[in-house]
Amino acid sequence: MTLEGKSLIGQRTVGGNTADIYAIDPSNGQKLEPPYQGGGQAEVDLACGKAWAAFDAYRETSLEERAVFLETIATEIEAIGDELVERAMAESGLPRPRIEGERGRTCGQLRLFASVVRAGEWLDVRIDPALPERQPMPRVDLRQRHVATGPVAVFGPSNFPLAFSVAGGDSASALAAGCPVVVKAHSAHPGTSELVGKAVQKAVKHCGLPEGVFSLLYGSGRDLGQALVADLRIKAVGFTGSRQGGTALMKTAQGRPEPIPVYAEMSSINxxxxxxxxxxxxxxxxxxxxxxxxxxxxxxxxxxxxxxxxxxxxxxxxxxxxxxxxxxxxxxxxxxxxxxxxxxxxxxxxxxxxxxxxxxxxxxxxxxxxxxxxxxxxxxxxxxxxxxxxxxxxxxxxxxxxxxxxxxxxxxxxxxxxxxxxxxxxxxxxxxxxxxxxxxxxxxxxxxxxxxNGWPTGVEVCHAMVHGGPYPATSDSRTTSVGSAAIHRFLRPVCYQNLPEGLLPNALHGGNPLDISRLVDGVREA
Amino acid sequence: MTLEGKSLIGQRTVGGNTADIYAIDPSNGQKLEPPYQGGGQAEVDLACGKAWAAFDAYRETSLEERAVFLETIATEIEAIGDELVERAMAESGLPRPRIEGERGRTCGQLRLFASVVRAGEWLDVRIDPALPERQPMPRVDLRQRHVATGPVAVFGPSNFPLAFSVAGGDSASALAAGCPVVVKAHSAHPGTSELVGKAVQKAVKHCGLPEGVFSLLYGSGRDLGQALVADLRIKAVGFTGSRQGGTALMKTAQGRPEPIPVYAEMSSINxxxxxxxxxxxxxxxxxxxxxxxxxxxxxxxxxxxxxxxxxxxxxxxxxxxxxxxxxxxxxxxxxxxxxxxxxxxxxxxxxxxxxxxxxxxxxxxxxxxxxxxxxxxxxxxxxxxxxxxxxxxxxxxxxxxxxxxxxxxxxxxxxxxxxxxxxxxxxxxxxxxxxxxxxxxxxxxxxxxxxxNGWPTGVEVCHAMVHGGPYPATSDSRTTSVGSAAIHRFLRPVCYQNLPEGLLPNALHGGNPLDISRLVDGVREA
Incomplete structure (x- = not known):
């Protein structure tokens, strides 16, 4: 595949106003072609507009549709073949087995989230049926599910060019939750990012999803990154990197007219x-x-x-x-x-x-x-x-x-x-x-x-994992950025009171058509 | 009961350096005795010190102990009798049926959280057993539970002198989660607060809990309230009130060396x-x-x-x-x-x-x-x-x-x-x-x-309720302040990897001794 050096916005390839981002091969200090064109406010605006336009439709895709989408991304990443491994090695200095292992982890993670989406636990369905005879006051019918929060901005680190980058843990969990994703590519591995970004683009197209479900932007963290977090259509941020970078994004997110959560994994001496x-x-x-x-x-x-x-x-x-x-x-x-x-x-x-x-x-x-x-x-x-x-x-x-x-x-x-x-x-x-x-x-x-009696390196991607912790390890100790529970970062509860079944989302229909675990009157039904 | 007009810190009654907080009977504009002594930094320090000292022991009380404590608070509130109703009526101008109803709701809410604590869903137990034969790498044993975040500062509003005040929804859910609580009494109903505060004090003593599990402070929101949120031993804030008040607390919480979550329910035109x-x-x-x-x-x-x-x-x-x-x-x-x-x-x-x-x-x-x-x-x-x-x-x-x-x-x-x-x-x-x-x-x-086909007033306290919403309705749309899901605001996940059973909390023991719902290898066991 010829690398184009441009942002991917929806199904489009979009140039920027600078052309000065080069990957460096750290083994020899040499620049790697092509140069990447950095974008700014205009590209942020375009990507967020498309993400917003895609949001309502994407968040209501069926469990099966969304799971297949995640699996398709994995398949498309594998289909890139050795070109991906070689580019990631050149851009990161990491050896082949590590990059191959990381590719396996990335695709496994996407497939884990597909299974999580299908299981539907993340919906946290709660049903308190009406009690018309209750004294002194009847109870109305109340049903709760979780919905996606909105488009998510993702900032990956340099040290996981696949597993925590374009289609890594933050993107996979946000997409699983039903949130469109706008990724700011890490300038250390722009080519790897483009290859993976195009795989996600293909998956979006293949699955017939609205194009704005995914965009990948190149540019400087200080300018494009800050503009992305400040955009009012972005409703949450996933970040892995330095304490300085994470706290800068937190500040921007909190200063918005509508503050939004930032999930920053930052600093730990373990x-x-x-x-x-x-x-x-x-x-x-x-x-x-x-x-x-x-x-x-x-x-x-x-x-x-x-x-x-x-x-x-x-x-x-x-x-x-x-x-x-x-x-x-x-x-x-x-x-x-x-x-x-x-x-x-x-x-x-x-x-x-x-x-x-x-x-x-x-x-x-x-x-x-x-x-x-x-x-x-x-x-x-x-x-x-x-x-x-x-x-x-x-x-x-x-x-x-x-x-x-x-x-x-x-x-x-x-x-x-x-x-x-x-x-x-x-x-x-x-x-x-x-x-x-x-x-x-x-x-x-x-x-x-x-x-x-082990060592902290080697973070298993599973259901019980917590890759999180009190500040400054992360900005939000209530969550994890690795493992299936990471999906909860991008969800919020909505209660439906006395809605006719025709207006209720099918997750909340009486007959449990999705066959998911529910809390009915406080009692767990597996 | 003679009202003393003082803060309750652990089992102590503590005067302050001012004596200028009076309840006003809004039906006639008259001051109600006694004056309440407002505290400051010294009282915050004392209460937070006791809360911190109580935290590790309180958060590891058994499900049954904690549930009985919540039920005991309810019993003690009911035991105050008509004095509570009359004082709340005088301080709020609300009619008797409303106050009696609110007392019922407050005690019902405490008992609901007792049942929630016993059911143990809030622990969100996840177990991914070791897979020693897995290829290419074995999997270690990984288990997750939720733990209490730490002492919580609670600020109630004027409009629910019982159900969202001293022993109201925020306090009940924080205590249920295993967090000690420091309440800043609302200056509009100081006598009601004292009566309920003493009921909680009695329950703490009766249940043999560390005294710092509960304190009630009087003082100005701007001084004592801000000092409370700034205290590093406070790990979360529950607030119901104005947008101005909520955003001021958010700012303080975010400006701390360790930022903490603020759950502020603020503003809505419904x-x-x-x-x-x-x-x-x-x-x-x-x-x-x-x-x-x-x-x-x-x-x-x-x-x-x-x-x-x-x-x-x-x-x-x-x-x-x-x-x-x-x-x-x-x-x-x-x-x-x-x-x-x-x-x-x-x-x-x-x-x-x-x-x-x-x-x-x-x-x-x-x-x-x-x-x-x-x-x-x-x-x-x-x-x-x-x-x-x-x-x-x-x-x-x-x-x-x-x-x-x-x-x-x-x-x-x-x-x-x-x-x-x-x-x-x-x-x-x-x-x-x-x-x-x-x-x-x-x-x-x-x-x-x-x-x-109903009206938004009348918020049912149940499992499916969401009393929350995007900013500025609340500061954190991922939660609810009414209903059993409110407990999740005061919890965070911890993962235990390869720990011998002797070090594992009993919620995570192999035989499921607490008999609670668990996610084992991603599959729900009710």
Whole structure:
């Protein structure tokens, strides 16, 4: 497929007024053709107009129609073939198995949402039948379902060019909910975005849906992105990226005449707690698997384990020795973009130059211009507590800080001081259960996911997943951006009182024609 | 019971630094004893400290313990007896049957939430069991439940001194979710608040709960209220009141280092659509029941029908004639506070003095200083569309505006121009179904509840109710403040990955010991 370097608005291909967005191959710093034409207010207006025009029809498509649409997107993405894998590799520096795996995850995610749409749980149907004989007042017939909130603006990150980009988790869940989607393409992978965008365009056409269900815009985040969030036809925002980027969108969304929800997944250092018996029993194994998680994908995951907490002990020294050796052996890996690499270097330097932080180990130096050299640092809990910057510092990449605590109480105190997190990890054996149990209430208040004897990287796309957490991990702790529950972000309840069946949506008809789980008079009918 | 005029913080009674809050009997303008001592930052700090200290224990009370607590509050409120009814009548000007009915609703609401807590649907339990044999990667065990968000600040309105005040819908749903509650007493009914607050205090003690589960503070909204929302231990806000008050709290909540959700129910004019055949068949009956809804409780309901839309026709003239006569006959009723009465008069005068608005009728003049004289006005759709103030004007009280449209298309156009609403009402007969159906998508986008052939006043407390809607009806259209779904406002999901059963909350144990509905591998088990 010849890449055109233009925005996709509905079924159209639309040029912009600039031509200065190039993907960079981070392995060699070279520009990749073609240049992408950045749009502005005019393109936002066109895309949002089409999205708005499509909204009422799209949100009332049948469960089956919408599920087939999601499945068709997956099929069309697979049909692109190796061109997609190669372009994504060139634009991201990520290796082939990772991109192939991510393509599988992206398509699997779309198919999961298709099954979620069909099951209809998301409608949250509640029926309280009329009680005409009730005293002192009769009850009228009341029925509730959830409806789509409206067109959604999606901003993906650089680190998942497929699974959290154009047809990734935010788009899939919004489309599943019945919301048209306007994606702002990430400038780090414009070609991958165009390929996937055209696959979605084809699916829209193939399924006979209104064209405005999907658009893909190129442009600067500050201008086009802000204009998109400010457009009154946009009713929610999905974002994965930096704290600075997320809070800027939150501000715009809250300043609108009609404020709208922003689901921003932003910042997390993902504390790992190593308990004494686990450390005693298997410090080496924990250290090796830790470094595996730390350096996976050059550490470029939201769930990268950036903070390790443990009580001072000989076993902790063993952990540090083994981790140090593993980090030193770790190969350099190309980072996603020159900017990501520069930020990583700056973050590592802040630790290196910090008077109270000791460098434990650095990984292998790379030969490429944007290679990640892993880094492990160490400090004490009292130093960590004394410097707020240390508590908040997310260094995006394979960098982690081990905090040595003088006691279990101090460890718990450090945990209480942490900001909101996506994950919290426990390494525990039988004898650690009591102290781990005492820490759980703190972790439940701090994190969206708590895991034992594993590592936070590797986020399963399923029904029970929570990829979310208190601020600043996300802007809205009431939700998840990964897994089937993500659909609820783009829905709101509507109650229908005493409506004749002819006006009721079929989800609420008496005979349960959609065969979905309902709450009838407060009792669950599966 | 002797009223003490002080804040209730945990089990303590705490004076403040001012003594200038008096209830006013709106029927005669007289101050009611005792004066209430207003608190400030110190009282906020004390209450939030106790709430925070209580949080972890309270949120892990068993379903049964928490349900019994809610039921005990109801029993204690009933045990106050007639003193509560008389004080609420004196402070609100509302008649005895209304206050008695509201007490019943308040206690019924608490008992409904007790049943909701026991049923455990709110936990939203999801279990994705481990799949160790899955290819290419095994799946770990993942389980999700919802947990309470944290202490909640509650601000009630003047118009429901019981059902939306100290132990009203916001408090009941927050306590049901496992959140301690700090209520800022409404200065219009401080004595009613104290009586109910002491009933909750007793229930906390009786149930052996940590005292910080409940506090009640007196003070000014601007100072104490803002300090409460700014306190970092408060994690969500429930508010019912004016748009100005709600948006001020939203701003404070968003400006915190950790922004928190504000559930503000604010402003709605509740459009009513009269369709031609319904009007032809029963203009008189619709007009009479309309005026009944309009003047009920002196029109002091969030769901008061403040806007009536219909296409010009002789039947609409009949409606107007009959409504005019009914308004003229309508008796004056004491309004809630001097301020409410003054705002009502100002709002009515804005309509009266508007060059393009015709006065259809005024109700009977009252003899009390704060009586509501009902008012009905009329204008055309073109005038309505030409003046944004007319589209947004909520006059709190028995005042409504009839907008005459030249065609069905114009009526739909007007509907599209409306802001977000709590309700939208259709009066329809068989022949109106097609045009009503065409209007539904607009109404679904605009309102939280759509009702047919009834009136929006009278909000049933049940499972399917939605008392919510797009901004500015509320600050968050994804929820409801009335009905059992209100509990979800104060919950967030937490995922537990690979945790040994000894660390898992019992809601997530394998054998389903709580016997609750669960989603297992995406399949609903009732």
């Amino acid at each position: 504390p790992v707690f190593l308990f004494p018996e686990a450390l005693n029993n298997r410090a080496d194994e924990i250290a090796k698997t830790f470094v595996g998680s730390l350096t996976m994908g050059a550490g470029q995951f939201c769930t990268n384990p950036g903070l390790v907490l443990a009580v001072k002990s000989p076993a902790l020294d063993t952990f540090l020795d083994t981790a140090s050796a593993a980090v030193k052996e770790s190969a350099a890996q190309t980072m996603l973009t020159p900017g990501t690499h520069q930020s990583y270097e700056e973050g590592v330097n802040r630790f290196s130059n910090h008077a109270k932080v000791r460098e434990v180990a650095r990984g292998q130096q790379g030969s490429g211009p944007h290679d990640c050299q892993a880094a492990l640092f160490q400090t004490t809990a009292s130093e960590f507590l004394a410097d707020e910057a240390l508590q908040q510092e997310e260094v995006f990449g394979a960098c982690s800080l081990v905090v040595e605590c003088s006691s279990n109480d101090e460890l718990k105190h450090v945990a209480e001081k942490l900001e909101g997190q996506l994950t919290a990890t426990l390494h525990i054996d039988e004898g650690d259960l009591t102290s781990a149990h005492a820490l759980l209430p703190t972790l439940e208040r701090k994190a969206g996911r708590i895991l034992a | 459009p009513v659509f009269l369709f031609p055949e319904a009007l032809n068949n029963r203009a008189d009956e619709i007009a009479k029941t309309f005026v009944g809804s309009l003047t009920m409780g002196a029109g002091q309901f969030c769901t008061n029908p403040g806007l009536v839309l219909a296409v010009k026709s002789p039947a609409l003239d009949t409606f107007l004639d009959t409504a005019s006569a009914a308004v003229k006959e309508s008796a004056a009723q004491t309004m809630l506070t001097p301020g409410t009465h003054q705002s009502y008069e100002e709002g009515v005068n804005r309509f009266s003095n508007h060059a393009k608005v015709r006065e259809v009728a005024r109700g009977q003049q009252g003899s009390g200083p704060h009586d509501c004289q009902a008012a009905l006005f009329q204008t055309t759709a073109s005038e309505f569309l030409a003046d944004e103030a007319l589209q947004q004007e909520e006059v709190f009280g028995a005042c409504s505006l009839v907008v005459e449209c030249s065609s069905n298309d114009e009526l739909k156009h007007v509907a599209e121009k409306l802001e977000g609403q709590l309700t939208a009402t259709l009066h329809i007969d068989e022949g109106d179904l097609t045009s009503a159906h065409a209007l539904l998508p607009t109404l679904e986008r605009k309102a939280g509840r759509i009702l047919a």
